[in-house]
Amino acid sequence: MITGDGEGFDIAMASAGTYASMQDLYAKWPEFAEWAAAEATSQPSGAFDPNDLEAPSPAPRQVFAVGLNYLDHISEAGLQVPDEPAVFTKFVSSLAGPHCDVILPSGNVDWEVELVVVIGKVTRTVKAQDAWSHVAGLTVGQDISERDLQLVGNPAQFSLGKSFPGFAPTGPVLVTPDEFDNPSDLEIGCYLNGEQMQKARTSQLVFPIDMLIEKLSAVLTLYPGDIIFTGTPAGVGAVQSPPRYINAGDELVSYIEGIGRLTQNFRNSSSKRMIG
Ligand code: ZN
Numbered sequence: 001m002i003t004g005d006g007e008g009f010d011i012a013m014a015s016a017g018t019y020a021s022m023q024d025l026y027a028k029w030p031e032f033a034e035w036a037a038a039e040a041t042s043q044p045s046g047a048f049d050p051n052d053l054e055a056p057s058p059a060p061r062q063v064f065a066v067g068l069n070y071l072d073h074i075s076e077a078g079l080q081v082p083d084e085p086a087v088f089t090k091f092v093s094s095l096a097g098p099h100c101d102v103i104l105p106s107g108n109v110d111w112e113v114e115l116v117v118v119i120g121k122v123t124r125t126v127k128a129q130d131a132w133s134h135v136a137g138l139t140v141g142q143d144i145s146e147r148d149l150q151l152v153g154n155p156a157q158f159s160l161g162k163s164f165p166g167f168a169p170t171g172p173v174l175v176t177p178d179e180f181d182n183p184s185d186l187e188i189g190c191y192l193n194g195e196q197m198q199k200a201r202t203s204q205l206v207f208p209i210d211m212l213i214e215k216l217s218a219v220l221t222l223y224p225g226d227i228i229f230t231g232t233p234a235g236v237g238a239v240q241s242p243p244r245y246i247n248a249g250d251e252l253v254s255y256i257e258g259i260g261r262l263t264q265n266f267r268n269s270s271s272k273r274m275i276g
Helices: 022-027 029-039 071-076 128-134 209-219
Strands: 002-004 063-067 086-088 099-104 113-119 135-142 168-175 187-192 195-201 227-229 251-256 260-268
Touching (some): 099 168, 128 209, 135 260
Parallel strands (some): 063 227
Antiparallel strands (some): 113 135, 135 168, 187 251, 251 260
């Protein structure tokens, strides 16, 4: 748990193993949140290395992602505002921590910075007005997408093209909703090699977090630790003229105000052949 700039304390140690893993912690989230609020002032803090941070929810049962959820992105894609959220998944094997190398598959790899919600309670048929009490916290995500595979087929099924290893980095931390002045209005953006590609506010979501939880939980049960990628704003590479995609050697930095940033470095799979 982070208590200051580059400082924090080890929850597993401080709780004497009650919350030994992130999954334990989500399974008991309301109780954990109370414990953490009390412990935050009494635990000694120490420095940690930001490079050691892993995904805030490393093994969710379910990963949801929402397409076409910012008006400016819908219009840059030349599409209609959907009547219902356009929901797909990124398979769990694509999850990664906040700072990682990503091997580029063949095709056209694009960026999509997104606000990611982590669920903190079993959630079934919850109305929007009660939805925030089911949120453990918010984090930054990248819905990295290989556009050729994403758009194969008619109708296209997005999930595989968005699920190569490392295509779902999240982090660097989970921020509980009470830590924000307004958790529904945060600046979000990303940079490719230092050039800003996306910049928006999460208040522009067509289906905001509370509505997404209402819509998803009307159909299925959301479990503690489940994550929801809430959609990306304008500025993806595929719609630029000419299109721009990620190349080997590129660095992608994604951020959300009040949470932090992700850094992904891209490379080709080693093409060196062993000659012996
Ligand atoms: Zn997306």
